[in-house]
Amino acid sequence: MTSANLTPSANEGKNHGLDIDRLLKDMFGAAVAIAQPALRIPDFLPAPPSGRLIVIGAGKASAAMAKAVEDHWSGPIEGIVVTRYGYAVPCERIEILEAAHPVPDQNGLTAARRILQRVSGLTSDDLVLCLISGGGSSLLPLPVDGLTLQDKQNINQALLASGATISEMNCVRRHLSAIKGGRLAAACYPARVVNLIISDVPADAASDIASGPTVPDTTTCADALAVLRRYEIKVSTTVMDLLESNRSETLKPGDARLPHIETHLIATPQLALEAAARQSRAAGIDAYILSDAIEGEARDVGAVMAAIAKQVSRRGQPFQAPCMLLSGGETTVTIRGNGRGGRNVEFLLSLAVALNGEHGIFAIAGDTDGVDGQEEIAGALLRPDTLSRARARGIRPSDRLENNDAHGFFHELGDSVVTGPTLTNVNDFRAIFIAAQHGDLSGSN
Structure with missing residues (x-):
């Protein structure tokens, strides 16, 4: 490849040489642009169901994803998604809620409950379109029975400060949640679930993106306990009892409540890096x-x-x-x-x-x-x-x-x-x- 002029003299200026700052920023911009929901969503929309289409979702991109669905869906549509404060995008038929990230708050708890309510009582003719992106773990902080929002906040803050990987943090979050680890998908049963996911995790593991509310989980309560012990995170006796007794176990592959799940990764870190590489080569x-x-x-x-x-x-x-x-x-x-x-x-x-x-x-x-x-x-x-x-x-x-x-x-x-x-x-x-x-x-x- 022929290189651009990389050695401008002081009086040549950036018009005759390569502006490295500008190139780096443009590459970052290209990485962000390729992952925009408006660009990625249309190619992955499912065929209309014979019953209702319910849109749900959580994450920093979920409101923009919902707007993209609205813009490209001609039939009846309804739903509710939750995003980070400041990340809302106005929608006409899908309700947009906002909550706190990275430490959850009461609005996130309320949003999680409302999303669960919205998917209750569905039939096999209905379709749930689930829009998931990074940040969803904090935006869906519904604790398993026996825990409080304060418990979730304390554990979340400790995990963030511990140096634990995102996979390790989300393993703990899934096993202390009433909505993550496949539980939201189970609540949709017997409706079909189509997941459109923007990945923000290494290896693009769907169970780690927003802690996998609508996909099965292969990790266990024992794995979550191991993370807490590895990073010496102090938790209450209630948390320890839940994990040690396996009462907060997540839904596993093959669960009878998860037979009709279809998952699409619509944007990934690799996609973004490839866009930046093209910008550099140009x-x-x-x-x-x-x-x-x-x-x-x-x-x-x-x-x-x-x-x-x-x-x-x-x-x-x-x-x-x-x-x-x-x-x-x-x-x-x-x-x-x-x-x-x-x-x-x-x-x-x-x-x-x-x-x-x-x-x-x-x-x-x-x-x-x-x-x-x-x-x-x-x-x-x-x-x-x-x-x-x-x-x-x-x-x-x-x-x-x-x-x-x-x-x-x-x-x-x-x-x-x-x-x-x-x-x-x-x-x-x-x-x-x-x-x-x-x-x-x-x-x-």
Whole structure:
């Protein structure tokens, strides 16, 4: 592939060279755009049923998904979905509710109860179209009998701070829920269920997306107990008794209440990475997708990615520069300090510290839903001069990393990436650009 001009002089400006900042942002935008419900929903709509069509759903993208269904469905339609505060999209025939994420609230509890009520009393002639995306676990916090919303909130907060993977967190959530782990699908019986799912989890496991309310689950109460013990999460005796007695077991494959379920993954992290790769190649930069399912501590992943980037830059292995390294998945953060988070910017700050100003390496990292951690910030940009600019302001990068304050770090440098609600969610997006080792290259500030 012929490379674009990567080494503009100071007086050439971005009109004659490659604007790396712009390219990285455009790639992030392409990853988000390809996963928009309006684009993905139409090709997966089922044939009209002989009975009623009921639309239900949960997640950060569920309201946008509902609007896309309305726009492309000509027959009778009704339903209810719940999304994160600020992510509502006006619909005419499907009711849109809002609730809290990532820590659930009373509105989420009410929404979960209302969704269960809406699918009660259906017949085999009816069809339930279930719209699921990331964030649904917190938006459907209906506890199993014997637990309270406060119990769910406490456990959720402890899991978020523990460093547990999303799969481990959702294993616990499923086994303490009256609606997840296939229970919502069982409530729809004998109606047919068609799931349209936007994946935000590594390996695209449907049971992990929103904790799988309408799909069977292969994990057990014993698995959930193991997660709590592994991360030393303190829970009440009631929770322990529920799990140890198996009274809160989820629905398994082959359950008689789940015979008519059809599931479609309509958007995935891999789809988003491929769109970003096309954007990079259109600009003349070879792009390589390392993985769509990277997990682990964000700071550890940052250090590993820095080592790979330096190997490319210094040795031309395993790829020749200039090139773009892409990855997705969902990292985790074990909270040690009291900073502003979140996992994508913590990855990026760790990457910066490990690169230590390595020449010609730029990066972007962000959450495709527009919210990294609990901040209304998608992510940030990294440039070769990031650390020097920080130190000139008296900011100590390593201290900020130890305090889990990557959002504060990049905000003070003016390098945050803010998108607002994107109305989709295909999880973490990371792109690292390595320039050819000649001349100077500068991003635009």
